[in-house]
Amino acid sequence: MQTQQALSGLSRSVPPLLLLLLLCSTSASGFGSMGPISASFGKNGFFCAIDASGKQGVVCWGFNSSPSTSSSASSSSSASFSNIPAMAALSGGENFLCGILANTSQAYCWISVSPGIDLVPLPFKSTGYSHIAAGKSHVCAIRGSYYSDHEYGTVDCWEIFETSNRSLSSKQSTLFSDQAIANLVFKGVVSGEGFSCGAVRDGGLICWGPNSSNLGVSGPVLQNFTALASGRASVCGISDFGELNCWGDADLLDGHPNGTQYVSLAAGDHHYCGIRQDNHRVECWGMFNSSLIPKASGFMAIASSDYTTCGIREDDLVIDCWAANATSSPTDYDPPLELCSPGLCTPGSCGQGEFAFNASTLNEVDLTSLCVRKDLTICSSCGSNCSEGFFLSSSCTQHADRVCTACSLCQNSSCWDICGLQTPPEMRKKLWNHVRRLVIIFGSSALGFLLILICWCLLPRLTSQKKEGSKKQFKSCIGKAELEADNNEDPNPPPSVIPCPGIAQVFRLSELKDATNGFKEFNELGRGSFGFVYKAVLADGQQVAVKRANAATIIHTNSRDFEMELEVLSKIRHCNIVNLLGYCSEMGERLLVYEYMAHGTLYDHLHGGLSALNWSLRLKIAMQAAKGLEYLHKEFVPPIVHRNVKTLNILLDAEWSARIADFGLLTSNDRDLNGDLASDVYNFGVVLLEILSGRKAYDRDYTPPSVVEWALPLIKQNKAAAIIDRYIALPRNVEPLLKLADIAGLAIKENPTERPTMSDIASWLEHIVKDGLTL
Numbered sequence: 001m002q003t004q005q006a007l008s009g010l011s012r013s014v015p016p017l018l019l020l021l022l023l024c025s026t027s028a029s030g031f032g033s034m035g036p037i038s039a040s041f042g043k044n045g046f047f048c049a050i051d052a053s054g055k056q057g058v059v060c061w062g063f064n065s066s067p068s069t070s071s072s073a074s075s076s077s078s079a080s081f082s083n084i085p086a087m088a089a090l091s092g093g094e095n096f097l098c099g100i101l102a103n104t105s106q107a108y109c110w111i112s113v114s115p116g117i118d119l120v121p122l123p124f125k126s127t128g129y130s131h132i133a134a135g136k137s138h139v140c141a142i143r144g145s146y147y148s149d150h151e152y153g154t155v156d157c158w159e160i161f162e163t164s165n166r167s168l169s170s171k172q173s174t175l176f177s178d179q180a181i182a183n184l185v186f187k188g189v190v191s192g193e194g195f196s197c198g199a200v201r202d203g204g205l206i207c208w209g210p211n212s213s214n215l216g217v218s219g220p221v222l223q224n225f226t227a228l229a230s231g232r233a234s235v236c237g238i239s240d241f242g243e244l245n246c247w248g249d250a251d252l253l254d255g256h257p258n259g260t261q262y263v264s265l266a267a268g269d270h271h272y273c274g275i276r277q278d279n280h281r282v283e284c285w286g287m288f289n290s291s292l293i294p295k296a297s298g299f300m301a302i303a304s305s306d307y308t309t310c311g312i313r314e315d316d317l318v319i320d321c322w323a324a325n326a327t328s329s330p331t332d333y334d335p336p337l338e339l340c341s342p343g344l345c346t347p348g349s350c351g352q353g354e355f356a357f358n359a360s361t362l363n364e365v366d367l368t369s370l371c372v373r374k375d376l377t378i379c380s381s382c383g384s385n386c387s388e389g390f391f392l393s394s395s396c397t398q399h400a401d402r403v404c405t406a407c408s409l410c411q412n413s414s415c416w417d418i419c420g421l422q423t424p425p426e427m428r429k430k431l432w433n434h435v436r437r438l439v440i441i442f443g444s445s446a447l448g449f450l451l452i453l454i455c456w457c458l459l460p461r462l463t464s465q466k467k468e469g470s471k472k473q474f475k476s477c478i479g480k481a482e483l484e485a486d487n488n489e490d491p492n493p494p495p496s497v498i499p500c501p502g503i504a505q506v507f508r509l510s511e512l513k514d515a516t517n518g519f520k521e522f523n524e525l526g527r528g529s530f531g532f533v534y535k536a537v538l539a540d541g542q543q544v545a546v547k548r549a550n551a552a553t554i555i556h557t558n559s560r561d562f563e564m565e566l567e568v569l570s571k572i573r574h575c576n577i578v579n580l581l582g583y584c585s586e587m588g589e590r591l592l593v594y595e596y597m598a599h600g601t602l603y604d605h606l607h608g609g610l611s612a613l614n615w616s617l618r619l620k621i622a623m624q625a626a627k628g629l630e631y632l633h634k635e636f637v638p639p640i641v642h643r644n645v646k647t648l649n650i651l652l653d654a655e656w657s658a659r660i661a662d663f664g665l666l667t668s669n670d671r672d673l674n675g676d677l678a679s680d681v682y683n684f685g686v687v688l689l690e691i692l693s694g695r696k697a698y699d700r701d702y703t704p705p706s707v708v709e710w711a712l713p714l715i716k717q718n719k720a721a722a723i724i725d726r727y728i729a730l731p732r733n734v735e736p737l738l739k740l741a742d743i744a745g746l747a748i749k750e751n752p753t754e755r756p757t758m759s760d761i762a763s764w765l766e767h768i769v770k771d772g773l774t775l
């Protein structure tokens with residue numbers, strides 16, 4: 001009664017515009033607000049999220065977080081609840097969750113042990129709702145149809161309580177029925193412990209319920225909020241100006257950020273977290289350990305339970321969870337590897353500063369929308385900046401968020417500053433030094449003549465070796481051992497590194513989770529189209545690399561394809577290949593376990609910050625990489641075509657041996673097999689040029705930017721010495737390097753039929769390495 005009087009009083013004295021309170025909490029999901037991902041609190045707390053299957057199905061996890069969890073919960077910590085109907089939005093209370101049904105807009109509340117039983121009391125079961133907010137032990141919902149544009153309505157509240165036999169039950173609320181509130185029309189609502197707050201259509205934020213007086217919200221609040229969330233005894237909202245306004249529980253709000261814009265908020269028991277508007281990174285305040293917050297990825301939506309926060313990553317829509325403090329076990333809330341919806345499906349078009357999520361970007365054949373109806377869209381807030389280590393490579397459009405690219409891929413001046421790379425003048429100086437050195441070399445005509453002579457002699461040698469090479473029996477492995485001691489011919493690789501061919505060990509998911517610290521980002525070695533790659537230490541101390549398929553990959557390939565790929569992969573064994581050790585296919589996850597490559601990629605040694613490689617190592621690496629490719633091309637019928645030969649896919653193991661990684665699992669479909677093989681040869685030629693010159697395959701700081709366009713004419717003019725990398729000491733005898741240049745020149749011949757085979761190249765390189773290098 002009082003509140004309504006206060007409101008109408010305000011309407012008279014304040015211009016109506018000022019009373020407008022915008023509440024767009026589409027991806028906000030804390031205790032008490034609604035979103036695509038939500039957490040229930042308490043000892044039987046769990047998380048649920050709307051999946052990205054296009055059916056708006058619900059996936060839940062985290063039931064085993066406490067030993068007191070009911071025994072009827074499955075032994076696994078996550079499950080896709082087939083008996084929860086499709087949902088439009090979710091909101092979590094203590095030990096229960098509620099949602100709005102996707103087809104009828106009716107409310108539905110459930111607990112983890114009996115998700116198929118709807119807890120909504122009878123009087124409210126058939127009503128449609130546009131908004132729902134579960135508090136500690138009550139739910140308030142706004143009447144209306146979820147999928148009609150701008151549906152505002154009156155509010156209904158009901159209580160959820162524990163029965164004598166410790167199951168939950170519900171009834172129409174008397175505690176929350178307030179005549180003044182019952183007559184107001186609301187736009188949005190959040191709920192906490194014993195209170196709810198709603199945004200009134202005509203303006204103002206109003207709180208009610210037995211504990212609402214503790215919040216210290218005196219009358220309606222005249223502000224527009226971009227995000228709103230409620231904790232147990234507090235409410236926070238982010239105003240348009242990025243100002244955080246909170247009411248209630250004072251310790252929670254100590255040291256809260258001021259001036260940062262957030263697009264979404266989530267409240268835990270003793271902390272709040274928000275998604276930053278600019279880079280979509282998560283920041284928290286209150287009691288939490290900031291080192292546990294994922295740094296590498298931005299998020300589309302987050303939800304917090306007592307001590308855990310989970311979010312939908314913006315890069316891949318994969319769920320990631322982290323604890324508020326280091327005392328909680330990292331495996332408390334292991335999320336399933338499901339692709340989840342980045343936001344709520346809404347009718348109408350997206351507003352300014354928002355983009356409509358494009359489901360085609362997930363590469364799933366049948367998936368054109370993540371929503372149950374084609375007229376619905378998921379509108380999310382555009383990012384405007386990237387996290388550290390990434391640069392903004394394209395801005396937000398109507399259908400796509402801004403794109404952040406890793407600084408390791410920074411190619412030109414547009415990203416130098418942000419990535420802290422070499423500035424253009426320095427690069428020009430480097431180029432100029434190159435030129436000056438060239439002038440010095442070719443200034444000496446005697447040396448020039450010598451070089452020409454060497455090349456003249458080399459070509460016939462190469463052709464004779466070619467014949468020899470093709471006759472040569474395939475030998476499984478010429479590794480470091482053989483190079484150092486030629487008489488020690490052991491065709492069998494050490495068993496500790498490479499297990500028997502064709503046998504891939506089956507790993508348990510739990511084993512790999514432990515080995516990767518629960519797939520935490522500090523274990524990430526990199527990310528590719530397949531998913532993330534993690535460094536892992538198995539229980540026996542062995543270091544391995546674990547490739548974890550992302551949800552898009554999983555949706556894209558069925559398990560039969562995966563098994564066929566595994567069959568091929570497990571037959572591939574060679575000491576110049578990153579060999580598959582095993583796999584795991586459990587609970588919808590696909591994981592591949594590979595040998596760990598201690599020294600990273602060839603790319604990082606040639607072009608990145610990692611130690612420069614000396615010439616004898618470079619020659620050896622070239623030869624070993626060629627051996628690896630030769631193996632793929634020669635050992636299999638049909639041959640395995642790599643299709644992506646580049647320095648980033650040549651890794652270096654603990655012994656500095658080169659290993660080929662990341663070959664396409666697609667075997668060639670005879671159509672143009674020779675062409676496919678020749679394309680691997682061409683790309684290997686480019687790798688040789690990079691090894692020789694230290695230049696990237698394509699670098700806009702040089703003219704011409706392509707290493708092939710630059711080097712090939714010089715090689716053809718017998719001026720190959722000009723392309724040799726001057727940043728490491730030249731060997732006394734450059735002949736082996738000139739031979740390398742010639743081999744590269746043959747491999748990048750325009751006409752694919754004129755290119756040598758990988759076997760030719762491997763045996764030529766083997767000769768160069770055996771002849772040795774005088775330093």
Ligand SMILES: *[C@@H]1O[C@H](CO)[C@@H](O)[C@H](O)[C@H]1NC(C)=O
Pocket residue numbers: 085086101103104
């Ligand atoms: C809505 O979905 C639920 C659960 O899938 C189903 O039981 C119900 O019949 C559907 N209602 C309508 C009107 O389609």
Ligand SMILES: *[C@@H]1O[C@H](CO)[C@@H](O)[C@H](O)[C@H]1NC(C)=O
Pocket residue numbers: 163164165167169
């Ligand atoms: C618990 O009690 C409710 C009624 O309060 C009843 O419907 C339910 O079946 C009971 N559950 C068990 C496991 O006894």
Ligand SMILES: *[C@@H]1O[C@H](CO)[C@@H](O)[C@H](O)[C@H]1NC(C)=O
Pocket residue numbers: 136137175193194195210211233
């Ligand atoms: C109000 O808050 C107190 C704790 O401050 C809590 O014990 C009580 O259960 C709350 N009331 C309701 C109705 O939730």
Ligand SMILES: *[C@@H]1O[C@H](CO)[C@@H](O)[C@H](O)[C@H]1NC(C)=O
Pocket residue numbers: 017018019020021022222223224240
């Ligand atoms: C709230 O937003 C409306 C427009 O949506 C604007 O007219 C009004 O001035 C804003 N109020 C405040 C307090 O910023």
Ligand SMILES: *[C@@H]1O[C@H](CO)[C@@H](O)[C@H](O)[C@H]1NC(C)=O
Pocket residue numbers: 243244258259
């Ligand atoms: C945030 O900072 C602005 C000035 O930068 C100040 O006016 C405002 O009072 C601050 N808000 C809070 C909640 O500290």
Ligand SMILES: *[C@@H]1O[C@H](CO)[C@@H](O)[C@H](O)[C@H]1NC(C)=O
Pocket residue numbers: 289290291292325326
């Ligand atoms: C935060 O967590 C990290 C990682 O678990 C831990 O090393 C650090 O000691 C924790 N900091 C605090 C203040 O608890």
Ligand SMILES: *[C@@H]1O[C@H](CO)[C@@H](O)[C@H](O)[C@H]1NC(C)=O
Pocket residue numbers: 270287307324325326327328329
């Ligand atoms: C850390 O989390 C655990 C639950 O995982 C909780 O019991 C404990 O109180 C928390 N500690 C702090 C300092 O918040």
Ligand SMILES: *[C@@H]1O[C@H](CO)[C@@H](O)[C@H](O)[C@H]1NC(C)=O
Pocket residue numbers: 358359360361399
């Ligand atoms: C969605 O993405 C696909 C593939 O990335 C693209 O072809 C299509 O044009 C996009 N749709 C819109 C509406 O931008």
Ligand SMILES: *[C@@H]1O[C@H](CO)[C@@H](O)[C@H](O)[C@H]1NC(C)=O
Pocket residue numbers: 278385386387388389
């Ligand atoms: C963008 O983020 C980077 C680092 O993450 C920061 O240095 C830079 O100042 C930010 N730019 C803007 C415009 O906020």
Ligand SMILES: *[C@@H]1O[C@H](CO)[C@@H](O)[C@H](O)[C@H]1NC(C)=O
Pocket residue numbers: 411412413414
């Ligand atoms: C930098 O390179 C990107 C592609 O990598 C290109 O889109 C962009 O236009 C380039 N910018 C400049 C200033 O050359």
